Amino acid sequence: MISEIFGPTIQGEGTLLGRRTMFVRLSGCHMSCLYCDTAYTWDSTRFNLDDFREVLPVSDVAEKVLAGSAGMAVITGGEPLRQQGAVADLAGRLRAGKVRVEVETSGSIAPTAALVSVVDQFNVSPKLAASGMTERRRRRDPAVNAFLATGKAVWKFVAVGVEDLDEIAEWEARFGLAPIWVMPEGTDADTILRRSRELADPVIARGWNLTPRLHVLLWGDERGR
Ligand code: SF4
Structure with a gap:
């Protein structure tokens, strides 16, 4: 179930x-993060989901x-791993076409x-307490360990502020x-810049990396960028 296919554009994160x-972008997610910016892929209380999704053959998606x-494709969501049979099929077709494939996931x-x-990199984004979900719901240890075992995971945490770093x-x-x-x-x-400035030095001090959301700096909350 596809939500949208767009580009060429730039990878704005990571x-x-x-x-x-x-x-x-695939439709559907079993999480419900308070700050989700793609709630049209899963939140039926706020959106008529049928207006934001369609069923497409994997071959058509690969062709587009x-x-x-672009030489690279990012498969995101929603939560792409809810459809991982189709994602594996798509990623295999893209790799055969010499396209680098990254998958963005909550790691659950x-x-x-x-x-x-068939995936070059998993951008795994575990959810913190600021997501508004219970730890039991957002932290799945076997899944986290499975991503670690792939040797292909990078870990991207969304932070509201320095209070999330511990x-x-x-x-x-x-x-x-x-x-x-x-x-x-x-x-x-404005928010991305303000929070990036607040986070930069503490993140560097902890030995981590900082990424802005470049697409937001350039185009705000515009869909399909
Ligand atoms: S896991 Fe991602 S798509 Fe799902 S609710 Fe959270 S932010 Fe939104």
């Missing part, structure tokens, strides 16, 4: 910030992504061996996560 890429000639569903074999350190210590990226929460440029 290890390949600024890199030309295509995005495939390859036509973007363990990836299958078939998916791991919690990230607890995740780091519990699981031995590395590398860690901290990203300010926000959907407007």
Whole structure:
């Protein structure tokens, strides 16, 4: 179930910030983060989900992504691993077309061996208390360990402020996560800049990496950018 396919644009977050890429956003998520900026993929209390999703054959999705000639694709959501059979099929087709494939996930569903074999990088974003969900709901240890075992995971934590950094350190210590990226929460440029400035020195001091949300700095909350 597809929410949207867009690009070429740039990867706005993380290890390949600024890199030309295509995005495939899948519909559906079993989480309910308070700050979710893609609630139209899952929140039926606020959106008519049928207005924001369609069923497309994997071959059609691959064709659209390859036509973007971006050399990289980010499969995101929602939670892509709810559809990981189709994601593995898509990623395999893209890799065959010489496209680098990254998957963005909450890290709460363990990836299958078939998916791991065709993905270049998992951008795993475990949810902190500021997401508004109970720890029991947002932290799935077997899934986190499964991503660690892939050797393909980078860990991206959304932070509202410096008050979230001790919690990230607890995740780091519990699981031995590395590398860690901290990203300010926000959907407007002022908030991203203010929180980036607040987080930068403490993040550097803890030995982590900081990423802004470059697409938000450039285009605000505009969909499809
Ligand atoms: S896991 Fe991601 S898509 Fe799902 S509710 Fe949280 S922020 Fe939104």
